[in-house]
Amino acid sequence: MTFLNRIFNRKGKTELASSVAQPLRRSLTDPAPSGSLTPSKGRKSSSDDREGLDGPAPSRLGGPRARRGCDLGRSRTAADASELTSRDSHSSSLEPASMSDDGGKSNYRQMKAVHRSRLHTIMAAQDRTTKRNVILKVFPKARMSSTVRTKLESEVHHLRTLTGLPGVVQYITHFEDDESVYVVLERVGGATLIELVANSGGRLSESVLAADVLIPLLQLLADLHRRGVVHRHIKPEHVLCSTDRGQVTVVDWSEAVNMKQRCLNNRAGTLEYMAPEVVVKPTAEEVFHHVLYNGMSEEELPQYDEKADVWSVGVLAYEAITGCQPFLADTAADMAQAHTQQLEADPATGQPRLFAGRAFSPEARAFLVAALQLDPINRASADKLLQTPFLQKHWAAYQAKQVALMASIAASMPASPPHVPASASGVMAAVQSAVHEVNQAAAMAMTAARMGLGAATSGGGNGCTSIPLSAGPAKPNLLVAAPIQFPVR
Ligand SMILES: Nc1ncnc2c1ncn2[C@@H]1O[C@H](COP(=O)(O)OP(=O)(O)OP(=O)(O)O)[C@@H](O)[C@H]1O
Numbered sequence: 355m356t357f358l359n360r361i362f363n364r365k366g367k368t369e370l371a372s373s374v375a376q377p378l379r380r381s382l383t384d385p386a387p388s389g390s391l392t393p394s395k396g397r398k399s400s401s402d403d404r405e406g407l408d409g410p411a412p413s414r415l416g417g418p419r420a421r422r423g424c425d426l427g428r429s430r431t432a433a434d435a436s437e438l439t440s441r442d443s444h445s446s447s448l449e450p451a452s453m454s455d456d457g458g459k460s461n462y463r464q465m466k467a468v469h470r471s472r473l474h475t476i477m478a479a480q481d482r483t484t485k486r487n488v489i490l491k492v493f494p495k496a497r498m499s500s501t502v503r504t505k506l507e508s509e510v511h512h513l514r515t516l517t518g519l520p521g522v523v524q525y526i527t528h529f530e531d532d533e534s535v536y537v538v539l540e541r542v543g544g545a546t547l548i549e550l551v552a553n554s555g556g557r558l559s560e561s562v563l564a565a566d567v568l569i570p571l572l573q574l575l576a577d578l579h580r581r582g583v584v585h586r587h588i589k590p591e592h593v594l595c596s597t598d599r600g601q602v603t604v605v606d607w608s609e610a611v612n613m614k615q616r617c618l619n620n621r622a623g624t625l626e627y628m629a630p631e632v633v634v635k636p637t638a639e640e641v642f643h644h645v646l647y648n649g650m651s652e653e654e655l656p657q658y659d660e661k662a663d664v665w666s667v668g669v670l671a672y673e674a675i676t677g678c679q680p681f682l683a684d685t686a687a688d689m690a691q692a693h694t695q696q697l698e699a700d701p702a703t704g705q706p707r708l709f710a711g712r713a714f715s716p717e718a719r720a721f722l723v724a725a726l727q728l729d730p731i732n733r734a735s736a737d738k739l740l741q742t743p744f745l746q747k748h749w750a751a752y753q754a755k756q757v758a759l760m761a762s763i764a765a766s767m768p769a770s771p772p773h774v775p776a777s778a779s780g781v782m783a784a785v786q787s788a789v790h791e792v793n794q795a796a797a798m799a800m801t802a803a804r805m806g807l808g809a810a811t812s813g814g815g816n817g818c819t820s821i822p823l824s825a826g827p828a829k830p831n832l833l834v835a836a837p838i839q840f841p842v843r
Pocket of ligand 1: 468469470471489540542543546591592605606
């Protein structure tokens with residue numbers, strides 16, 4: 355997908371396109387500037403979006419990808435592969451969902467498509483009862499292969515497990531009717547990082563990037579990684595930024611995996627943001643064949659870990675500062691080469707090509723070097739990145755916004771006891787609203803801890819690391835365990 359399309363999908367406007375968007379999609383790996391903005395070199399959606407479609411999908415990742423568009427009619431797909439070979443327990447996440455009017459589509463109004471992919475549509479809507487602004491992810495059943503269904507189940511599983519963690523988009527419910535499956539999420543305000551960059555003239559200042567994006571994003575990732583969760587799909591389109599509050603919210607959890615439950619051994623995510631160790635991994639389908647037909651166990655296959663997310667953050671940060679994607683290629687093999695070429699020292703300057711002709715502050719550059727290490731062993735963790743001078747320098751600005759945010763949340767908390775409604779849908783609305791408030795309070799507590807009240811953490815009291823699991827609410831997801839399992843009748 356081109357950069358322009360990405361902007362249109364979200365905004366539905368054209369004004370951003372002409373002046374700002376073009377330079378953003380220049381690749382450093384593209385030797386000919388005139389050819390660097392062709393759609394094929396532009397943004398792509400996730401590699402696995404091309405799975406399970408009706409017709410043949412474009413083969414961007416080489417060899418076996420070319421066959422993957424035909425999965426719909428097959429009895430065994432890559433999704434079956436990941437189910438069979440996985441030890442993850444999320445496969446029953448989508449319980450029989452509500453088809454009643456109370457829990458169904460008619461509960462929502464003002465539905466408007468804000469983003470379309472080949473497999474689903476993202477609709478903005480409003481809950482008629484609660485008046486809450488929501489996002490409906492609508493997956494037409496006609497296009498839903500078992501691959502897509504498995505991803506959807508996985509996404510719901512992780513959203514439910516992680517609900518309440520600041521920075522994770524809040525899951526509300528899911529339901530289905532004859533045509534589609536719907537997942538309802540909170541509608542997050544603010545802009546995607548890609549829009550933020552575009553609105554800032556094509557480049558983001560290092561200070562805004564550090565204080566408003568990288569610190570909250572890396573705090574979330576550090577929390578997730580301690581829990582064993584790897585997002586695997588970090589990219590600017592999936593990071594919604596609220597710069598006035600210094601907050602980010604990460605969407606699209608379809609590739610998330612808990613390493614304690616499942617091996618990370620297949621290629622996943624969007625090619626431009628994939629870490630070197632992920633790019634060279636087999637596709638899920640290939641893993642399936644290795645395991646099923648070659649008699650290998652999953653543990654025997656080479657694995658990767660949470661450092662994959664750190665690489666994606668490095669790519670995202672480089673792109674936000676320069677307006678250019680650092681690595682572009684159409685196939686996994688070419689991408690692996692691009693990684694090496696860009697990070698090799700240029701004989702003329704002795705510097706990695708990636709930094710040639712680019713103006714970074716020394717701190718930002720050191721941050722990028724730490725995040726963009728080819729070998730994950732040498733790559734910094736999310737926690738370590740939070741301790742880099744680059745982020746330390748902007749910590750006070752981040753902290754000031756968090757203090758203001760907590761004060762505004764505290765001021766908006768209702769003082770009087772809630773009204774007890776008579777109808778079932780009223781009860782549901784009241785429960786959802788109460789859950790929202792409890793989550794806000796939990797988020798406040800966690801934010802406070804992250805800001806440095808958790809001085810016992812590895813950041814040495816400077817507030818630059820996220821809270822250890824034992825310091826915050828033990829399981830923030832428990833806060834919303836009850837209301838997400840309905841159908842409502
Ligand atoms: N909860 C939300 N609140 C506000 N906007 C959202 C939300 N979820 C998604 N969006 C918007 O929709 C866009 C697409 O969302 P998402 O990435 O989940 O869909 P997708 O089709 O899987 O995308 P892709 O395959 O290209 O990664 C996001 O970039 C964002 O602009």
